[in-house]
Amino acid sequence: MMDWTDRHCRYFHRVLSRHTLLYTEMVTAPALVRGGALHLLDYSPEEHPVALQLGGSDPGELAEATRMAVDRGYDEVNLNVGCPSDRVQSGTFGAILMKSPDLVAACVEAMQSAAGDVPVTVKCRIGVDDQDPHVVLPDFIARLKAAGITRIQIHARKAWLQGLSPKENRDIPPLDYDLVHRMKAAHPDLHLSINGGIATLDAAMDHLKVMDGVMVGRAAYHQPYDILADADRRVYSVDNPVLTREDAVFAMEDYIGAHVAAGGKLAQVTRHMLGIFAGQPGARRWKRILSDGGHRDGASFDLLREALPPRAA
Numbered sequence: 001m002m003d004w005t006d007r008h009c010r011y012f013h014r015v016l017s018r019h020t021l022l023y024t025e026m027v028t029a030p031a032l033v034r035g036g037a038l039h040l041l042d043y044s045p046e047e048h049p050v051a052l053q054l055g056g057s058d059p060g061e062l063a064e065a066t067r068m069a070v071d072r073g074y075d076e077v078n079l080n081v082g083c084p085s086d087r088v089q090s091g092t093f094g095a096i097l098m099k100s101p102d103l104v105a106a107c108v109e110a111m112q113s114a115a116g117d118v119p120v121t122v123k124c125r126i127g128v129d130d131q132d133p134h135v136v137l138p139d140f141i142a143r144l145k146a147a148g149i150t151r152i153q154i155h156a157r158k159a160w161l162q163g164l165s166p167k168e169n170r171d172i173p174p175l176d177y178d179l180v181h182r183m184k185a186a187h188p189d190l191h192l193s194i195n196g197g198i199a200t201l202d203a204a205m206d207h208l209k210v211m212d213g214v215m216v217g218r219a220a221y222h223q224p225y226d227i228l229a230d231a232d233r234r235v236y237s238v239d240n241p242v243l244t245r246e247d248a249v250f251a252m253e254d255y256i257g258a259h260v261a262a263g264g265k266l267a268q269v270t271r272h273m274l275g276i277f278a279g280q281p282g283a284r285r286w287k288r289i290l291s292d293g294g295h296r297d298g299a300s301f302d303l304l305r306e307a308l309p310p311r312a313a
């Protein structure tokens, strides 16, 4: 999620779950290919399995960016056809591409040629503006399938490109889970994931009775423990011991130590950990101490020890 997640967030989420697939925030192909912003591809090996999400609409540029991702060992390359922000519309990226399925097909064909064995996937909406999702989504999926795509993540609401802010576009257009479930029934051969408004692991499990996958955005960020800590056991039937919240904090000690020793700020990592005690005693104090102190020069893992709820310190 742009401006929210980064490699530090993914490392922390991986502490909580070994098997869930983690996605990068959208990285635009022009930033990589024309801007040379190669640092955007950096990640830690512990983050696997990790998918790079690309934004763009130029097949050649997306192919080049895909090659860079594959060279760096990403497990999947995903094309964003869901982001509604103005910035992104101006570059013809994201949700507006729902209106150009042939261009999307050309993009993913170019990406697949560059990706070799690494899967190329697409994240999309159910439609944009005045499109009828019941017409547009089936056609869009059929077009992707004809282009060789086998895995799609569907944000189960339209994006309204005029008049709504990106934030409003994540809440105001109504969710249509039923339509997405019907797409799965129509395409047993595709791996289809559902996204949007799924706020608990229980709700994710319900969708998994129908769908192949569930993508969780905001809830995973704000309540990472509640979404991720038991996901390996419940979703993947892997008997990983569930870490306590405190153990998850201490599992970050070496990573944080190395980050700070290399000149990084503590808060760059801990800002993603503020929600670990969400709903628990001491949650507010934890957040306050880390938010107040994490930016200070010299702040180290000791601040997390100080901030831990008392029974765990």
Ligand SMILES: Cc1cc2nc3c(=O)[nH]c(=O)nc-3n(C[C@H](O)[C@H](O)[C@H](O)COP(=O)(O)O)c2cc1C
Binding pocket: 001, 002, 003, 004, 024, 025, 026, 053, 080, 082, 083, 123, 155, 170, 195, 196, 197, 198, 215, 216, 217, 218, 219
């Ligand atoms: C701050 C923020 C940034 C986002 N950035 C991206 C992004 O880079 N790529 C993407 O596919 N979706 C992005 N999204 C959308 C989420 O991935 C997700 O589709 C949306 O929030 C609905 O799912 P949720 O209710 O589980 O959060 C972003 C959402 C937020 C809140």
